Every structure is written in structure tokens, then in C-alpha cells.
Amino acid sequence: MANTGLVFDYDAVVVGAGAAGIAATGALQSAGLKVVCFEAADRIGGRAHTDTAIFGVPFDVGAHWLHNEHVNALKAPGLALGLDLYPAPENGVTYGLDDSSILWDEVDSLYNAGKQAAQEDAETETATGRPTDRSLADLFVTKGQWSFTAVMTFALSIGRDLPSTSLRDMSAWAGGNDWFCREGFGHLVARTAEGLPFKLCTPVTDIEALPNGVRIKTSSGEITARAVIVTASVGVLAEDVIRFHPPLEADRRAAFELITMGDYNHAALLFRPGAVPLQPDTWLTYQLQPDDTCVARGGGFLCNIAGTNLTSFETSGSFSCALQAAGPKAAIDHGLETLVGIFGSAIKRDFIKGHATAWRHEPYVRGSYAGSMPGGHSQRKVLGRAHAERVHFAGEASHVGQQCTVSGAHLEGLRAAKDVIAQLGQTGRP
Numbered sequence: 001m002a003n004t005g006l007v008f009d010y011d012a013v014v015v016g017a018g019a020a021g022i023a024a025t026g027a028l029q030s031a032g033l034k035v036v037c038f039e040a041a042d043r044i045g046g047r048a049h050t051d052t053a054i055f056g057v058p059f060d061v062g063a064h065w066l067h068n069e070h071v072n073a074l075k076a077p078g079l080a081l082g083l084d085l086y087p088a089p090e091n092g093v094t095y096g097l098d099d100s101s102i103l104w105d106e107v108d109s110l111y112n113a114g115k116q117a118a119q120e121d122a123e124t125e126t127a128t129g130r131p132t133d134r135s136l137a138d139l140f141v142t143k144g145q146w147s148f149t150a151v152m153t154f155a156l157s158i159g160r161d162l163p164s165t166s167l168r169d170m171s172a173w174a175g176g177n178d179w180f181c182r183e184g185f186g187h188l189v190a191r192t193a194e195g196l197p198f199k200l201c202t203p204v205t206d207i208e209a210l211p212n213g214v215r216i217k218t219s220s221g222e223i224t225a226r227a228v229i230v231t232a233s234v235g236v237l238a239e240d241v242i243r244f245h246p247p248l249e250a251d252r253r254a255a256f257e258l259i260t261m262g263d264y265n266h267a268a269l270l271f272r273p274g275a276v277p278l279q280p281d282t283w284l285t286y287q288l289q290p291d292d293t294c295v296a297r298g299g300g301f302l303c304n305i306a307g308t309n310l311t312s313f314e315t316s317g318s319f320s321c322a323l324q325a326a327g328p329k330a331a332i333d334h335g336l337e338t339l340v341g342i343f344g345s346a347i348k349r350d351f352i353k354g355h356a357t358a359w360r361h362e363p364y365v366r367g368s369y370a371g372s373m374p375g376g377h378s379q380r381k382v383l384g385r386a387h388a389e390r391v392h393f394a395g396e397a398s399h400v401g402q403q404c405t406v407s408g409a410h411l412e413g414l415r416a417a418k419d420v421i422a423q424l425g426q427t428g429r430p
């Protein structure tokens with residue numbers, strides 16, 4: 001592709017209409033720039049999408065929890081839109097324990113031990129100059145029959161196995177409480193996108209740096225812009241779904257080896273009313289046993305979501321990966337049989353239908369979200385750096401503190417938009 005001149009079609013192009021791309025497009029448009037957002041899929045939202053067709057009630061196919069409520073960037077917009085946002089109830093139930101607080105106390109103490117261990121690693125690194133980081137598996141010490149369950153309860157949402165998870169990356173997480181959106185988190189994200197200029201079903205295949213701009217090749221032709229913000233996942237970027245000219249730098253490629261897509265999936269199960277005898281939004285867990293690689297062949301349940309009759313079986317890491325490979329029935333059956341073990345076989349009679357996600361198989365996502373291998377915690381910043389001046393990046397993977405979340409993606413989208421606005425302001429309009 002050759003440079004054809006200095007008149008650009010757009011001020012800025014955004015690649016991907018997930019949480020980061022929506023935030024970036026909105027900020028660029030608000031700044032008065034001529035912007036367009038290309039999305040490969042036939043809908044916006046990316047990994048934040050609420051489906052109402054499958055079950056007739058809101059089902060978040062991806063993100064559901066508004067994590068880190070005290071700093072969550074979508075909470076205020078959701079409330080301003082008049083959506084029904086509410087704190088996640090603290091009503092966890094552990095099958096097999098009369099007093100579930102035993103498990104939650106252990107989870108809390110693991111969290112604190114993890115923070116302390118991460119701090120020690122950081123201090124060792126400063127003192128010795130040698131990169132120091134442990135894996136989450138190092139937190140797993142067999143103190144009693146529930147200790148592995150506590151580690152997994154603590155770690156389930158990470159989307160990776162304990163030995164391949166950086167303790168320091170995990171410990172950088174903002175923490176705090178979770179909230180829910182009754183209409184669905186994906187619905188909230190979509191509402192923030194109203195009126196923005198999206199072109200759906202338009203995958204971007206090539207991005208070429210030009211003097212003072214970029215050329216973007218899509219499935220429906222080429223356009224030029226003064227800057228681009230790429231919000232595709234690290235799974236998509238690492239597997240060269242988009243070709244860059246010049247090619248991505250070696251340090252970004254090295255970061256792709258350490259910040260990698262994990263696996264986290266839902267097998268949602270719809271029952272007749274009252275079949276799951278728990279309060280709305282109860283987190284239900286049960287005893288998990290490690291195999292010899294520290295993997296649990298099980299998960300947890302979010303029951304009677306937002307007061308509906310939908311219960312979701314949540315799996316993570318290589319077990320989740322194996323279920324995806326086995327097909328949706330495997331995940332649905334595993335979740336259902338586990339509930340039979342807890343509540344008895346009558347629950348099967350009340351089962352209506354299920355739906356299992358397989359995010360690893362989504363061609364424009366390729367996993368759940370980007371976790372860090374031990375030693376990779378410092379690489380998120382590399383992912384957020386610009387390439388060849390005018391090619392900017394944003395997404396959940398490059399946020400430090402709210403990594404792996406919708407809010408982190410949104411904040412990264414805003415950060416990249418600010419960088420572009422500053423860059424274009426410096427160089428003046430063509």
C-alpha cells in the first residue's frame with residue numbers, strides 16, 4: 001500500500017466496538033473529531049453483551065459483574081441512564097459447610113497473604129535488581145480440606161490455572177466490592193454507545209503507518225486517517241489477525257508471550273421457578289479438589305441471576321478450555337450434574353434449557369481476557385504504548401489495576417483517545 005497524499009478521510013479510526021472502542025469513539029467524537037469505528041462482528045459490545053433472545057431474560061454472555069465498584073467507570077453512567085444498578089449481595093453459600101464464613105474467612109486471609117507476598121517480591125526486586133514474581137500456585141498450601149476450594153474461590157475469575165498466574169499482577173487489582181446491573185452489564189455498555197458512528201461487519205485486515213497518518217484496509221475497502229486506536233484483544237493481535245506495516249515491535253511481541261488470553265466461560269441454565277432454592281444472586285460453591293497440576297475440574301454458580309430463574313455455572317482456566325473443546329453440552333451437563341449432587345435429582349425435572357459460551361472460539365476475541373504469567377506484570381504498559389507514532393492501542397489488557405475488566409477497557413479507551421486528541425492538536429488539522 002502506498003501513500004497517496006496528505007488529505008485524510010478521517011481524523012481518527014477506532015478498530016473494535018467493545019468497551020474500549022466505544023469509550024474511545026465517544027471521546028473522539030465529543031472532541032469534535034471526524035471519527036469512525038470499524039467492528040468485525042454484527043453487533044457492538046465485544047465481550048460485554050447482554051442477550052435476551054436465548055432465555056427471554058437478560059443473559060450476559062460475557063461480563064456481568066461491575067467489579068471494583070469504588071472506581072468502576074461504568075457505574076456512574078449506568079446510574080445516570082436510569083438503569084437498575086445494585087450491590088452484589090454478600091450471601092455466598094458453600095455446599096458441605098454449615099457455616100460458609102469458614103470459607104470466606106480463608107479467602108480473605110489468602111487475599112491478604114497474596115498482597116503481602118507480592119509486596120515482598122517487589123521489595124526483593126528493588127533490592128536485587130532481579131525480576132521477582134511468584135505464581136498464584138505458591139499461595140496454595142494444604143492447610144485443610146477446604147484450602148484448595150478457598151484458593152479457587154479466590155482465583156476462579158482469573159481465567160487461568162494457578163501456576164500460570166502472576167501474583168504481582170493479581171495483587172495490583174483494585175479490589176473492593178461488586179455491583180450488578182439488572183438489565184445486564186452488556187446492555188449498560190450498549191446504552192453508552194448510542195449515537196456513535198459504527199460500521200459493523202467490517203473487519204480491519206491491515207494498518208499501515210503513513211507520514212502523519214495511517215491507512216486502514218478493511219473488508220470493504222481502504223481509508224486513511226490521521227490516527228488509529230486499535231482495541232482488539234491480545235489474542236487477536238498476537239495471532240496476527242491484523243497485519244501491521246511496519247510490523248509490531250519486538251518488545252510488544254515479547255509482551256504477548258507473558259500477557260495472554262485466559263479462559264472463563266458461563267454455562268447458563270434456565271429452570272422452572274423455585275428449582276434452585278437460594279436467594280437471587282447467590283454465589284454457590286462446593287468442595288473442589290486439585291489434580292496433580294493444580295487444576296480444579298469444577299467451578300462455581302451464580303444462582304437465580306437478578307431474581308430470574310437463570311443460574312450460571314462458571315468455569316476457568318484449563319478446565320474451562322477442555323469444556324469448550326468438548327462442546328456446549330459438556331459444560332451444561334457438568335453444571336447440571338453438579339447441581340443434582342447438591343440439591344438432588346428433582347432439579348433435573350425443572351431444567352428447561354442451557355447455553356454455554358466458548359469465548360476461545362470467537363474469531364475476533366480468542367479467549368476471555370488477558371492475564372499475566374508470573375513475571376509479566378510489568379508488561380501491560382508495553383501493550384498500551386503507541387506503535388509507529390499514529391497507531392494507538394487500548395483495551396482491558398493494558399490497564400493496570402482494573403485489568404481484565406470492562407471498566408479497565410473503558411478507561412484505556414478514554415486514555416488512548418486523550419493521547420490522540422493531544423497528538424492531533426499538536427500537529428494541527430490537515
Ligand SMILES: Cc1cc2nc3c(=O)[nH]c(=O)nc-3n(C[C@H](O)[C@H](O)[C@H](O)COP(=O)(O)OP(=O)(O)OC[C@H]3O[C@@H](n4cnc5c(N)ncnc54)[C@H](O)[C@@H]3O)c2cc1C
Pocket residue numbers: 015016017018019020021038039040041044045046047048061062063064065066067202203204205231232233236241242264265266357359364365367368369394395396397404405406407409
Ligand atoms: C465470559 C466472560 C466473563 C467476563 N466477566 C466479566 C465481569 O464480570 N466483569 C468485568 O468487568 N469484565 C468481565 N469480563 C471481561 C470483559 O468482558 C472485558 O475485559 C472487556 O469487555 C474487554 O473490552 P475490550 O474493549 O478491551 O475488548 P473487546 O470487548 O474484545 O472489544 C474488542 C472488539 O474488537 C473487535 N475486533 C477484533 N478484531 C477486529 C478487527 N480486525 N476489525 C474490527 N474489529 C475487530 C471485536 O469483535 C470486539 O468487538 C468477562 C469476559 C468474559 C469473556
